[in-house]
Amino acid sequence: MLDNAITLLLLLSTLVASSLATTARVLIYSATADFRHDSIPTAIQALQSKQSSFGIQFENTEDKAQFTDQILAQYDALLFLDNTGEVLDDSGKAAFQKYLNLGGNYIGIHAASDCLRNTTFYGNEVGAFFDYHPALQNATVDVIDASHPSTSMLPAQWHVQDEMYNFKTDPRAIGATVILSANESSYVDTGTHLGQGTPHPTGNSSNLVPAAQLNENILLAWFQEHGAGVEDNGSSGRSFYTSLGHLNETWQDELFLAHVFGGITWTLQSNTTLAFNASAQVGNPVASTSNSTSSSSTSMLPTPSSSPSAMISCPSIDKFSVKFMIVSVIVAACFPWLLRL
Template structure:
């Protein structure tokens, strides 16, 4: 039988393992922008509901807007990624486009879904960020999508040949020309398309990613970009395999380490600690650095995670042998 002290240590370590990860987790914040000026998909509300309901399982908080006036430097800076959902037409004015450009230059991440490639058609930097502009699609029908890269988090769960009912998008250019990596391809022999395709490259691009979003300016800090052209139907957004594909792309995008949810030196995003907006900073291509004069404000005691407070009380009351060294480490972790 273990001595009492050993049992106490075992219980305490188990409690720490149980409480610590969730107590200090940081939620990423993503803005869903679903404004439309041309065709509007009736699946938009279903898509938003699916994203928001599953978000907490991935430590992601989704907020939504269709108000182009929200595209300001201050508003966009709150988010670790922008998710353009089924947008069509001129959904931003010049001020909004400038704010979007600045957000991308500061390391903001981008996710585009389905018709997101059919908006802002004359805005070059947006076309580069999404990867390619939509051209046309044949009639909605059953088709096969081939997995080109099964190692990506958005495709690792998919069968090698994925049978879907969706619109097989064609594009005005090849996403590979701006540095995108194709991960899904429409199998052109599996459906009927009598249209004239432009030079979109081979294999047929259907979903892709960019390690460094090409919409950021050359002197900016580029975040990641992910795009999937699938997602037309309400039924699609109720399919668990499709949602796994989408969330795989979202979580991969958020891991760029260019936003405040994961990098305290970043210049945009949802921070785990607050960065004084008056502090000066500079950025170079591929990196983000804050000056030594940046002021980090420590959260007040009342935001200390409740689970940690409970754990501390338990430890202090029942396990007095627990050293202040370990307790101190947890306090520092909670704050910094």
């Protein structure tokens, strides 16, 4: 009986191990051409430090030459971190556009809305371009949608010290769903809003209103189930953007990191990349091979040579839970004696 129990336990461990095979690959791109945040290294380290908690392989680069069709095709998401200015050339933009068209996912953090300002598809993918922000100060962030994985852990009114971004357009106009906003009554903003839609002015000069006269909510974070940066014939992945993340201290705050990782994991669950869909056209080819039931081979693609990386491995919660429940039911039904050991 003991031998049978050991055999069964080995079988169970094999099943559990198979649920850990999925690893999503994310490229962090932190190149800057204008203002540079000194919190970028801290942010990268903070993302890497969660290696025991998330099934993600992070790699980072600031080399725009890495934006080629072949290299981008290896990633399940591109994470733009605090980018400013013209951080891609025309060939890089074309590769980025193709990546999105093939189902690639996008994540933008903080100043990611202040780069590639004249590139229409990028503005649509991030949701809106940065306009200005008032002085760094304490503010109250309101959770608009507490059901999203990036907000479910947050208090209804989240008190933060950060830059409250204003944007040139309303991200809801291209299909984004707003999940966080900043209550303007909680901080001082003497600037002039431009084009953020209801409840804000529409953006033409006759409707500009000083922020001090408003008692409304500024949009801070949103998501797109289907990223709007995709061309008409493309197959869109997901897009997530949060404007928070200015300070080094912010990236050392576990609640903020939970917000960011909630957005990242939600984005990766688009089912449009190889980490979770063996028939996808972009994503981690290793994950595709391990998860596929076919015997098709996957060629090895070049890896950015200048990119420090961190392997982050843990079970995919949904898949692990389902498999564990199924195995538990089988054990209880077919091997009740094992429970008495």
